[in-house]
Amino acid sequence: MATIKEILQQSRTAMEKGVENSKKEFGSIRAAKASPQMLDTVRVEAYGSHLPLNQVASVSAPEPRLLLVTPFDKGQAKVIEKAIRESDLGVEPSNMGGVIRVPLPSLNEQRRKELVKVVHKLAEEGRVAIRHARTDSRDKLKKLDGVSEDDKKHAEKDLQKLHDDHIGKIEALLKAKEAEIMEV
Template identity: 50%
Template sequence: MSDPTDLNDLKRRMEGAVNAFVGDITSLRTGRASANILDPVTVEAYGSRVPLNQVSNITVPESRMLSVNVWDKQMVNAVDRAIRESHLGLNPIMDGQNLRIPLPELNEERRRSLVKVAHEYAEKARVAIRHVRRDGMEGLKKAEKDGDISQDDSRSLSDDVQKLTDTSISRIDDLLAEKEKEIMQV
């Protein structure tokens, strides 16, 4: 961080953590098929891990079915394995270069496991926000020690950083509660 007193940079980084969390929970399904369900899946391709959407085309032909059209015939097995090994509980059916993925009904146990995954995503986002807070606080302490800002300014800015942190974490908690309610709704 170039300027420890730049609250806009800290706010931008915290917003990034919140937006990443929103992307993560969007991928959790709530009953209808969505291509976003497969966003967290990465495939071992060409010597590195790449997102599924970089080796295939994902469509939703029916409300309870996904279709994955793999571009490279040699990648079909790797894509199948990546989907099966993901925490999503999906079992693709191979059909040449296409994978059909039926989405089972969400039972109580499956809903609870999706809520656990949502809580894991939320904790990951909270940790990211706390890291940004820590970076900001360390920058303020260093600036105060170097004489760049006064002790009063440092305390005032520390309070502002803490308010940003509290606001961001409360947004994550609100989004998590909303998603949890959506998942548990029968």
């Protein structure tokens, strides 16, 4: 039979997982910042076959709204530029002496609002995970034998505090991500 301390520790672990999962999910939502992974879907016709961009060039993000593509073979620059332009990313690359600059357009208001809705949905999933952990632990506490009612009440208060702390962490993550998305 588990003790109050063990039940609270299991609950804390489950709640931490909920927060970490939310943090990871939020990270996958791209705000206005450039990321080299944005060009992972681009395929370039080179050396007689279609290759992923990262096999014919290196991609870096030196500024928040700019990607730099440096071809391994300078002769491939035109082909790479064309492949990026024809991709469905809606970007307009420009060749600057063997280095291709890919400026990213800023997100429009409607797209930002859609991303905020997605982030709110992900935050709610995190909150639900934390509530489930609290409910499971509360049920375990109620079934404990040989423990006084006072100890059970104190444990439930501790459990509620754990719950509130973790919900607060998700709210803080949500506010930060929302601000990052809405930043113009």
